[in-house]
Amino acid sequence: MAKERVKVLIIGSGPAGFTAAIYAARAGMKPVLYQGGQPGGQLTITTDVENYPGYPEGIMGPQMMVDFQKQAERFGTDIRSGMITAVDFSGWPHKVTVDGKDEIEAEAVIISTGAAAKWLGLESEQRLNGRGVSACAVCDGFFFRGQDVAIVGAGDTAAEEATYLSKLVNKVYMLVRRDEMRASKIMQQRVMNAPNIEVLWNTETVEVEGGEEVEGVKVRNTQTGEERVLPVQGFFVAIGHEPNTAIFKDYIDMDESGYIKTIPGTSKTNVPGVFATGDAQDKNYRQAVTAAGSGCMGALDAERFIAEKEVEMQEAEV
Template sequence: MEKVRCLIIGGGPAGYTSAIYASRAGLAPVLYEGMEPGGQLTTTTVVENFPGFPEGIDANVLMSGMREQALRFGSDIRNGAITSVDFSSRPLKVTVDSGHGIEADAVIIATGASAKYLGLPSERKFRGLGVSACATCDGFFYRRKDVAVVGGGDTACEEATYLAGICRKVYMIVRRDVFRASLAMQERVKSTPNIEILWNCSTKEVLGDENGVTGARIERKDGTVFDIAVDGFFLAIGHHPNSDVFKEYVRTDDNGYILTAGESCATNVEGVFAAGDVRDPRYRQAITAAASGCKAALEVEKYLM
């Protein structure tokens, strides 16, 4: 059984930032990157809202840079995902998918959250080429263009309203004949002139060519099929925090997001901290994930002292 002082689980902005700070603090962190090294950000293309890059930066280049920075300061970054944990006693125990066991004095959970998709082959084909699950991240690329938003909850209404401020037209594809969103959000959408709501509709296919998304094929509840021309196709049907493996020990909310103590990254388990989108159902930005990774590492340093 390998013994480490600080174990970081997850290789996105929160995980890599935690590793940078923990390494500089002399904690010799070991980081397992999980099934998606670089995190959810790597499903997009250019990041234009991360501070310090006035011309924007390729998402994979940004994540690669964070990773290299963590390595430079001595982080031990490894491939592999955590398949089970035992936080019932100290030291904290985890098992990697290779079967390797680790005992840690402190653990930072930075496993992120995964956007929910419709499951269409064409949706996967155009992911990063017009298909996105983050309007705040990618909406800027569709200024004065037509886009579609799938969903009928608060998130969908917020995304549609945001996009309506920069896009020429926004179609909202809503499966039912009513919104699930709060009344205030419903009224905001309905009063926005360049948002068209397609009630009782579902997406059959995302349309496109070698340059990316060109439209979507929609089916009404009555069986009518029609196409809309759009340049961007945004999913707003929710996220799933990657917290399942920890739920036996770490407290979560009803949606699976890890609960922490106020502004702290500390969980209900002594020595276990959470950072990034796995604890953040609200902002879900690379910059906020990185910030919480910094906080988690500083808290671990203090805890281990």
């Protein structure tokens, strides 16, 4: 087992992680960043990004993450492949294990692990993922222009994505398990005002049908038990996201959904020297620009923490 000591360890490589790396590197903290299981984060499965400042013509999500990485590397960030498989935040310096074998001691840790889309858990859903099944209407809606699609969900995200799809496709079936939506009134109104969105209440998904690509979706009425097949070519899942934070649960305070709690106005967690940024702690906005902003906060908070620690240690030696 190899052991190593670093000043700043950044876990995750989306906009939050790379922005934290840029700030930490420019501050001379020689950050080490582990990319995790999805280098570049969710933007690597996004096509056009048109709402990030500084890209007037828009940019492809994967290229944007390449740009972020190059900028972080330019200032000396040590970017590594690998997964953080265990952490020990019971003392200081903080300890983490990489790929189940190597141990790193870090004076400050910035968590930027993001969140992943939730799925229904159907075998057919995973088998046809990328072949008509998607968890991102904004990413993939373009491919279904003029076709019929279904979307599962009842919250603001589902309503927003259904409305977005309605501007591209011929017909949108919105599958809602109960007899009401959780979405805000204004989002529900947008759904109801779209002439090509049909809301199917008390409806659950039984199976996504198709061999090489989606050919239909079998649904069941939860009250009558009646089943039928909707003839759609696209199936979108919009039932929320799950933060990638389980590994930290023994040490870090989280809400009931697993999002890390931070002290308002900061990236500070309940553990001194551990900071949370991006979608791992943000369930409201989940945008690249807000993630990047919180990454900046994480690096600045880490820099101040390390400076204060150094003063403490100097005073202790006197």
